[in-house]
Amino acid sequence: MSDYIVSARKYRPDSFGALLGQDNIARTLKNSIKRGQVAHAYLFCGPRGVGKTSTARIFAKTINCSDPGPDLDPCGKCDSCQSFEEGRSYNIHELDAASNNSVDDIRTLLDQVQIPPQVGKYSVYIIDEVHMLSQQAFNAFLKTLEEPPAHAVFILCTTEKHKIIPTILSRCQTYDFNRISIPDMMKNLREIAAKEGVKIDDESLHVIAQKADGAMRDALTLFDQTVAFCGTDVKYADVIRNLGVLDYEYNFSLVDAFLAGDYAKSLLLFDEILNKGFNALHFLGALSNHLRDLLVAGTGGLDALLDQADSLKPRYLDQAKRCSVKFLYDALGIIGECEAGYKLSSNQRLHIEYALMKLSFLVKMPSAF
Template identity: 55%
Template sequence: MENFVVSARKYRPSNFKSVVGQGHITTTLKNAIKNNHLAQAFLFCGPRGVGKTTCARILAKTINCEHRTADFEACNQCDSCQAFNNNASFNVHELDAASNNSVDDIRNLVEQVRYAPQQGQYKVYIIDEVHMLSTAAFNAFLKTLEEPPKYAIFILATTEKHKIIPTILSRCQIFDFNRIQVNDICEHLKYIAGEEKIEAEEEALRLIATKADGALRDALSIFDLIVTFSAGNKLTYQETISNLHILDYDYYFKVVESLLAGSISNVLLLFDEILKKGFDGHNFIIGLSEHFRDLMVCKDPATVELIQVSDSAKERYLQQSQQANMSFLLSALSLCNQCDIQYKSSKNQRLHVELTLMKLAKLPHAISLAAVAQEETKKKA
């Protein structure tokens, strides 16, 4: 039986052009190689799962490649590239600072730096989770980091830049990695689904991309989970929301329809159905706030692009936003926000949400009465 390899490893980028959503980083690194402007120390910082260690490895492979391509990518054919791809390169050393964070560990590293590479131009030292080094270890590293041998390059990676002492920061070229956009993650998931011969609904992939919160590795882990759950070659939206236990946005459309119609009974019945399905009242009210925000964003054609949903869902948002006026949406957002803030301290949390829904159901009527009163005042004036 063939061993399963998770998508995050199987489809790990092997060159700069295959890195997702970090064009500003890859362009700068390629230009540094092209113009021979490589710094002696790099600091890659940003959220988890956005490609810091991957870019460090690609950079290490590319600068030692014997036959770089015309666009300054590694050839993946030469002895150096082959050794790197097989985890057998003597020129690339990776250190996990989370478990090797003492002065002695850094001293051993500094001792290794003294020896020139037997083959290739550079020895590259990748130190992951560098913020975990002790202050004494940082201080022991300072001199080597500032004036290493010409063949040594250090690449430090961290999710918490603020924990690194200023004397280290001042000796590195700092690269800030972005959270990856939902559209970029969705396109990458489509590519992987195609490679794996999996039929995937776009809404399901977009939901996974949204749930990942900008981390591609998280998105790939969720993708693998849903594919395993489906036990076939089809990945559907319904299976995705069922497995991730996410409330279908269809419920929010139904709730807002009932609110605009002023039907308290319908809203309370929908909320009861949501609770019976095992969803939390707090998560529901947060989701409803987000739904009102998306409807408000759809009121102006200039801001429609701010909602990152599929085209069919966007059409539904545009239709419902036309039915709700701006006064209703702003007031509804305010009420939902108050409910969210007070939820934890409420003794009867279900009743707390139900009261908010009752107020929301009476909002359209209250707004229309206020508009009539304003007109009457104008006439008298």
């Protein structure tokens, strides 16, 4: 049997200091422990893969740790910490509400709540995907959540806060987790790549981070997939081929063609993109994002909004200098209209080709006209 562990598990945060992009939440939770103000119910909400369950585990370990560090990190050596790491803890319990969502499951949990912890101060109950509980299960949970035993702490985790009933929300301290920024994800991936002996450039890291859409767990999964495909020497061309990402060179070439009024070249580039198997709507999305980035790059004071690898920023600045704001504004309007009418069109390819011709005529009309 293989000893391989996926990166999302191997590099899962195990201390407040290791949490990525959630500094305010980590600070608040640490302060509540320092001051002895541990609440009886917490609600962690936010997108997938941003550290909700990891934070719940770290918090549960810390409040039960007999010798936390100066920065309130679990010691990893006491009986409570070791039993949790070995999966035999009797005072930190996890329930997946997606598969245990009936009223009977909650009643079983509530019976368990009455039992005091064997080791440590608290019995912590981490309920993941809590929005999946049935209405009857929520109702059965209410009274205990309002007046739990002194030793009980509930941590509810969800990606869909709007599905939690108001009576549950009012009984919890709510923490909203942020999406992880692209620079933070790139920094974390770079450190992990160094530990794993993987050579990877910033452009490849940026593609992985951008495709992960703010979820560090997704980024680590994509990183593993990339390493499986490329080996320990990762190249940008291999990454975009493996992850099905459109090469940014196409967008730069298309905008150059629009500026030159070369509609023939834009149609040939579009044909090449389709022949590589890319979805036409994804192509439109990538092109509109590129135009948006050009607008940001060419406008003073908006540098922070340009989410691109440092090696690419000079190219965006260079092309942005050749694009007027009116051109970019009109181009974004044409693409928006094209996207809106795409599904209704009886000839979708022609629909996009017509939009590409309109984009090519924004700056320079052909002489035959």
